[in-house]
Amino acid sequence: MEILDGKKLATELKEEIKTEVEQLVINGVKRPHLAAVLVGNDGASETYVASKVKSCEQVGFESSMLRFDENITEEELLQAVDKLNKDSKIDGFIVQLPLPKHINEDKVIEAIAPEKDVDGFHPVNVGRMVIGLPAFISATPAGIMEMLKRYKIDTQGKHCVVVGRSNIVGKPMSILMSQKSEFANATVTMCHSRTKNMAEITRTADILIVALGSAEFVKADMVKQGAVVIDVGITRVKSDKTKSGWKLKGDVDFEEVAEKCSYITPVPGGVGPLTIVSLLRNTLLAAEKKIYK
């Protein structure tokens, strides 16, 4: 069993991005610039955005954070998005989700210019990904694809089971894994809350990708000997073994499952660290105009 060390890989990938950025600067090109829009004071959102900004610094990007009161109107937020769309200094930007309930998230995402949508949430980017055209691919799926590639996981013709059908992980993951490309080209089964005989299906997986958001859902008897297991879940559960009284758990019962796997991602330190790197990579691609000319 080998650990898919997302933390280590993320560090390497950040170094690669940093080197590319320095090369851009040497060539007289401006540093990539990521902007993040944060509405309200949600604790988790604050943490995520702060972490994204910090990562920008680490790789030599410029970054901006635009904060808005939680009472901002939808119209005002759409105006802010429009301003970012038109600001030639900004290469890409994200609007941190969730947004307050009085704002239509879909409408805000659709207002982002696709060529600056480095989160890859805009329908144009989702559609281009499905069709197989150049697109910004959302961060978690892009991170997982990069991990499979870097660890040279054999996926061609294998059976990949994706558990969870969210728009930002499950659905794009199932599409990407079935595409006719290297480190993909798998037979893909998409499972979700309505799936019957879940264990029966997951046991047939050569590659099992779990993005359900249910702590330790996957037990040893649901996994085939030698499987590659990718755990996207991250849930905070009570623990009497930590100082804080909390512990982060994945969707996979790591202790039980790990020994059966050929490869497995830990939680934390697996998929998570790669997510931010994908966002940085997308921003670099945006700055270099490699997706949209």
Next chain:
Amino acid sequence: MEILDGKKLATELKEEIKTEVEQLVINGVKRPHLAAVLVGNDGASETYVASKVKSCEQVGFESSMLRFDENITEEELLQAVDKLNKDSKIDGFIVQLPLPKHINEDKVIEAIAPEKDVDGFHPVNVGRMVIGLPAFISATPAGIMEMLKRYKIDTQGKHCVVVGRSNIVGKPMSILMSQKSEFANATVTMCHSRTKNMAEITRTADILIVALGSAEFVKADMVKQGAVVIDVGITRVKSDKTKSGWKLKGDVDFEEVAEKCSYITPVPGGVGPLTIVSLLRNTLLAAEKKIYK
């Protein structure tokens, strides 16, 4: 075993559309208007477009056919698309594929205004479909979904196997069948040319949708007793039993497979007739501005 009679269903659906159109006209709204762009003199394309125009007449739509010489430049074709985008008399239009090789099909499709893209090929419509937003869904998948609905096929939590990963059938089909909606909500496995143990997988299908373009690929031993089989393939093969010397074959060996099925589509007369109806339905939705306000 019951035949999923696409021809009969298409006739009923056309009657429904016709009634809706007459109601629109009574209410003082103009008739929906579909335009079709045909480049060159490909025989199959001519037949398809002629059939689409004829169907428009049957349901009371206006229709236009724009013919261009096969030597039209990409720029000229893009200008024609732009003109259709801006023409308020046209509710929706299609550019019949394939286009001559000197023209970039993706570029032409992306030039179509999403709100007039009644073929549902534009990345915005593909992306919106994946996300679950209102979208024009491409004709064949939309036709199959309508068939499942009209025949009240139980799909919830069932195992649906889709064979073939084309952009216009396989991929959208796999996404639609896994969506959280009625007559969908299935566990979906997407198989393709690189799938190992194809028969082993298809034998687990409660609903088997085959869109491979390989005549009589699916044999009886690949199908579970009681399965619902949807055959999207249509290939012309030589025959000494017909006057023309040709016969249309599906991807499923109907004679062998039919008796094992609970439901099966014939070829011809199954999925095919519903495809044009879906295009009409999309055009009606476009005229009524029900997808894009």
